[in-house]
Amino acid sequence: MELKRNQYMIDGISVVSIVEKYGSPLYIYDSAKMVSQYKHMENAFKTSRVKINYACKALTNLNVLKIFKGLGAGLDAVSIQEVQLGLKAGFDPQDIIYTPNCVSIEEIEAVTKFGVKINIDNISILEQFGIKYGDKIPVCIRINPHILAGANHKISTGHIDSKFGISIYQIPHVKRVVQTNNMKIEGLHMHTGSDILDIEVFLRGAEIIFNTAKEFPDLEYVDLGSGFKVAYKPDDIYTDIDLLGEHLSKRFNDFCKEYGRDLTLIFEPGKYLVSEAGFFVAKTNVIKQTISTVFAGLDTGMNHFIRPMFYDAYHEIVNISKTNGKTRIYTVVGYVCETDTFGWNRKITEISEGDYLMFKNAGAYCYAMSSNYNSRYRPAEVLIHQGKDYLIRKREDFDDITNNIVEVPVELGLGL
């Protein structure tokens, strides 16, 4: 993304021209940014045997999965459907780790048929799995190290009352279950949530996992999850991946020596890989001046972009129709019949009705969390790849709203 001749450009294409071509509202992704984020991370850990699994729940478009597959990434999938998408994108089953939470044993059994790696985060499931498969299917165990990571309680998963993982204090019982059923534990995993500000937290978590690893002699990998924070505003803090790489690689290599075998270090970033590669563009329907506030009302709402309302997430908003001139203070809101505010008191270049506004950091958990609330269509998605634009998901239409509705036969007198 760069500003050239007063136009926001992605890989040489003006964002306004893209939205004029495909309509508004629109999600636009920059493949070059995904690639550079991936390479940055790979490079930060180049001295260790590292594998980067893309956490695809952040942005599940099949084309995005293929980009990461092409780079040599693996995949982190949290549902059977994400596993199926990964296989459809061409991932080798053993490059996919299935990390569900509170799903049924039936779903887990169904996923074993695909031959992907299985990560178990519950003792009751571990036991049922062990009784059924014994040493036939190795598994990974998700540990909850009980460290509080990140400032946002809603996206923090490692704390004491979190539903994720098997408590580190339950390891003795885990071992009993494993030994009784002759299970093979091939990996240990932790994911302490999103937006970890401090690399110390990571290193502490890693230390707990390395310690626990000594209890399991058959390990092939250690998966430290994700939680890498990216910048949402110009001077925002973000995880220093190079510094983390430097410290953690060294510690991991030492750990492998202690353990007596070269293991693979796995990470599963979602946000880090795609957040900054995504842009969401919407049109200003109305400017509404009230006694206290100037609202810019857009042709979109929380149905398409819910992070500001759901997580109090800050997303930078710029007027791409007018990139210079005087700025004014706006509260940017959606068209849904709820208070769906994208941003309060934002300084934006003066907005006229019809202007396009662009949200940054719209790659992760944005389209993926969109809905049909208010019976609206979900937006289209466009990928900019090597200087060309590709439609990678069509805008929905009225059929998408009505397709699964089953109308009760008239004879039953509904509504009479």
Ligand SMILES: *Cc1c(COP(=O)(O)O)cnc(C)c1O
């Ligand atoms: C969501 C999730 C991730 C990705 O988290 P980010 O903060 O987007 O990097 C990784 N691992 C698991 C198990 C997850 O549920």
